[in-house]
Amino acid sequence: MFNYKRWLKISGGLSAGVVMLFAATLFASSEDVIHIDQFISPDTCSGCHSEIFEQWENSMHSLAHKDPVYSRVSQFLRKGLINEGEIKEAESCVKCHTPVGYLTGFPQKLSDDLSKTPEIATQGIQCDYCHSAETVKQMYNNGLVLKPGQGEDEPGIKYGPFDDAEPDFHEAEYSKLHTESEICGTCHDVKHVAFGTDLETTYTEWKNSPYNSKDPQQKITCQGCHMYQRPGIPATGSTPRPENPGAATDYSDERPHIFTHYFVGGNASVPGQFDGEAKGQMAIERLKNAATLSVDTSLIQQKKLNITVSNTGAGHSIPTGVGDLRQVWLEITIQDKANKINFQTGVLNHRHELSKDAVIFRTIFGDGKGNEVINIAKARQVLKDNRIKAKQSVTETIDLSVVPEKDAMIIVRLLYRGMPQKILNLIPGKPFEPLPIVEMAKVQKRI
Ligand code: HEC
Ligand code: HEC
Ligand code: HEC
Ligand code: HEC
Ligand code: HEC
Structure with a gap:
């Protein structure tokens, strides 16, 4: 059963809730500006979605900002540039690698003092970022449009694959976007911001592939492989992709399939530097199939x-x-x-x-x-x-x-x-x- 005391502990009490409600009215009047305090830490989500949290923790999404390979390569590439277009591109990395920070004002560019990045933004591509996404405005360079709540006391709507969820902590709404490759593709297609060169084209490659079939029985989305994988089940185009029956929280009813959140690709080294050795092994299983x-x-x-x-x-x-x-x-x-x-x-x-x-x-x-x-x-x-x-x-x-x-x-x-x-x-x-x-x-x- 749902533990109300734990929820109170999570939310910090009702009085804070009243203050936040008031703040919410203020925020509503200054549209478009999203404040860092509106985002809820993955640690809070883990209070109920503990299994999903453990899958996401030390995944390449959770490490997108901290990944030492990314950090050091990006700082290296930024050095010594003088051409305006080249500088613009070299500064743009934070839009995807530190998306919560970029959206809420800091950092805006790679050469900002990244040690001042708010703690929650250092947690990379996180629960509340993806599950606040309402629409996509462009299919490259992270075109997600977000509608987050007002922090823990007014968590707002979390968008997901269920049309019948009635959580106690936050509101829930079915989102077609979350069931489609487009939610992934808008970040997994990268264009040079000044020259338009296609730098990463994973989504376009998928879109032009037989996996993007018009026949719904044949179609396999990004989620259809990557969110079916679990240890021992690589879930690729050449191996079975069985459903993963289970519950979305520690106390919810069982459902036929719970989408996994390991987000494993080919990276067999970085997760292991953050206690994610199991994900390194899963990357090897994926590459071998x-x-x-x-x-x-x-x-x-x-x-x-x-x-x-x-x-x-x-x-x-x-x-x-x-x-x-x-x-x-x-x-x-x-x-x-x-x-x-x-x-x-x-x-x-x-x-x-x-x-x-x-x-x-x-x-x-x-x-x-x-x-x-x-x-x-x-x-x-x-x-x-x-x-x-x-x-x-x-x-x-x-x-x-x-x-x-x-x-x-x-x-x-x-x-x-x-x-x-x-x-x-x-x-x-x-x-x-x-x-x-x-x-x-x-x-x-x-x-
Ligand atoms: C990169 C974006 C992304 C991140 C980060 C993310 N999710 Fe999800 N999540 C999804 C998508 C997409 C689905 C639905 C997949 C589908 O329907 O094809 C989903 C499904 C879910 C569901 C429904 C149950 C299930 O798994 O099928 C819950 C609950 C959930 N996520 C919670 C979380 C929590 C908690 C975190 C952080 C620990 C998290 N998500 C991080 C994209 C994300
Ligand atoms: C539009 C979103 C987006 C932007 C902007 C972006 N990246 Fe990435 N980056 C990604 C995605 C998606 C991956 C994962 C692709 C893969 O695993 O091959 C990635 C992976 C990487 C990796 C591989 C990390 C590793 O551990 O192997 C490096 C390095 C990297 N990016 C550098 C940069 C640099 C430098 C910039 C800025 C000049 C940048 N990225 C801007 C989306 C983005
Ligand atoms: C107090 C417990 C609790 C907390 C904390 C919590 N959730 Fe949930 N959440 C639930 C329950 C219960 C469901 C419904 C599960 C079901 O119906 O199978 C749910 C469902 C969801 C869904 C599916 C919605 C849909 O309609 O498809 C998403 C997405 C989700 N939660 C995201 C989050 C995120 C992100 C956080 C952290 C910001 C979070 N949750 C924190 C209890 C919680
Ligand atoms: C049919 C199954 C399947 C589908 C569908 C699929 N992938 Fe993959 N993905 C794989 C396999 C297998 C690998 C490992 C081989 C590789 O690296 O290309 C992989 C690797 C990756 C990598 C790591 C790439 C690298 O080499 O560093 C990323 C990033 C990725 N996928 C993202 C996506 C996205 C985004 C989509 C949807 C647009 C998607 N995948 C659709 C099976 C799939
Ligand atoms: C906000 C932008 C964003 C969204 C949305 C997003 N990704 Fe990613 N993804 C990234 C970045 C950035 C990285 C690379 C982090 C790094 O290597 O430092 C990444 C890494 C990955 C990897 C690991 C690649 C590797 O080399 O091991 C996989 C797999 C992946 N994403 C799949 C997905 C899938 C599936 C979805 C949709 C459910 C999705 N992504 C949505 C930005 C995003």
Whole structure:
């Protein structure tokens, strides 16, 4: 049953409630301005939604502001820029990575003193942010329009998937938006704020994929994979996505499916730095069920090897998101009968860097004149995009230096890591540990 005493403790008592009601009338007259005190901490939501809270805690959403890879990379990219458009882009990160702060006035830009970020805004993409979203005004660069309540004493409406919820603490309303990819897509499509270059296109990739089917039975939204995952159940396009029966709070009635809130992608290292090792493991499970490999040796006498990578599990390209940073590549090894290596490509050197000849699936940005840039702030064009689209395959022809001898073994692995070591090595300060390398798929064949 609902524990009224606990609720009183949460809300801080009725007298404060009266003050807040008064404040609410004041706020209502100054429309559009949303104040930081209107947001309720995830800790309060955890009082009743404890399981959902534990899933979200140390997820990449909860860490969007604190993530050391993001923080250090973004500060590094901001340095030394003089072009106005480039500066504008480099300052814009907080809009998605610190959304509660950005919406309520601080920080407004990356070069603000981020140590002054209000505590609640350091908690990244949080419960009350997503569940106060009413509509979307544009489908990129975070176009969510919010209608939060007035803090804990007047929590207002929390929008969600149920049309019959009657919570005691807050009001509840069914929201179609929350059941659709668009609530995710408005942040998961990123455009350069000055040059319009498509920097991240996860939503567009999904929208143009077979997963965005007109047939409701065939359609799989972002939530349909990512909010069905739980430990041991990766819930990808190539694995079952069973429902997760349970209750939304510690005392509510059971429902056929409770959407999980782990929000796991490919990041197997950052959650572990915040006690989220289990999420690192879930990222590995997701990556291992995303793609398959096959080898065609019919042209081996011509010193050629055809390798096909198929995207069987992701609802978007592999890799997606920051496709200029993520590295998905082929490691190819040919061994003779005595296990001596005759040919190898896609191997890291002693500095954990990949050789130039490696086949890497990624996007490359250009400066507008055809030269590669690694700073997204300078991205005026997409020079190259050879990522593997949803439910599609890519065949790469590898030129071998020699014809492998009879009975040689060909071993091909598809590997993933979050970022090139070359970029991490550029960042001043304490050196980054090499990021984990996850084997997404492996195939071997004897000639
Ligand atoms: C990135 C946005 C986002 C964040 C952050 C988020 N949620 Fe959700 N939540 C959703 C969406 C979307 C759904 C519904 C999915 C659907 O219907 O397809 C949902 C569903 C729910 C539900 C309905 C029960 C269920 O899980 O199916 C509850 C309750 C809920 N969320 C509470 C929370 C709490 C508490 C937190 C913080 C600990 C939180 N949410 C964080 C987006 C979010
Ligand atoms: C005092 C307990 C309590 C607290 C605290 C609480 N909730 Fe709830 N919430 C509930 C109950 C009960 C339900 C209804 C569950 C059901 O019907 O299965 C619910 C339902 C929801 C839903 C689903 C609404 C719908 O119509 O789909 C969302 C979203 C939600 N809560 C978000 C939040 C967020 C965000 C917070 C923190 C700001 C929060 N809740 C704090 C008790 C609480
Ligand atoms: C307010 C903007 C915003 C919304 C809304 C949002 N996301 Fe995210 N999401 C982010 C940001 C920013 C990150 C990256 C944080 C980081 O890596 O530092 C992220 C990370 C993720 C990751 C982890 C990626 C990885 O590399 O492991 C997944 C998965 C994800 N989001 C899925 C979703 C889904 C599904 C939804 C909709 C239910 C959604 N997101 C809604 C901004 C958002
Ligand atoms: C059919 C299942 C499926 C659907 C639908 C799906 N994803 Fe994914 N997602 C995956 C798999 C599998 C991975 C791991 C492979 C990868 O990184 O591409 C993944 C990875 C991710 C990542 C991490 C990317 C990286 O490489 O760092 C993000 C972010 C993400 N998804 C967001 C989304 C969003 C947003 C949507 C909806 C627009 C969505 N996903 C729809 C299966 C799905
Ligand atoms: C419109 C929303 C949005 C904006 C603005 C944005 N990001 Fe992100 N960022 C995301 C999403 C979504 C992800 C997750 C994608 C993925 O996992 O590949 C992400 C992930 C990242 C990551 C990967 C973190 C990791 O741990 O691997 C870095 C680095 C990053 N962003 C840097 C930046 C920088 C620098 C800026 C500003 C110049 C910026 N972002 C602006 C949405 C945004």
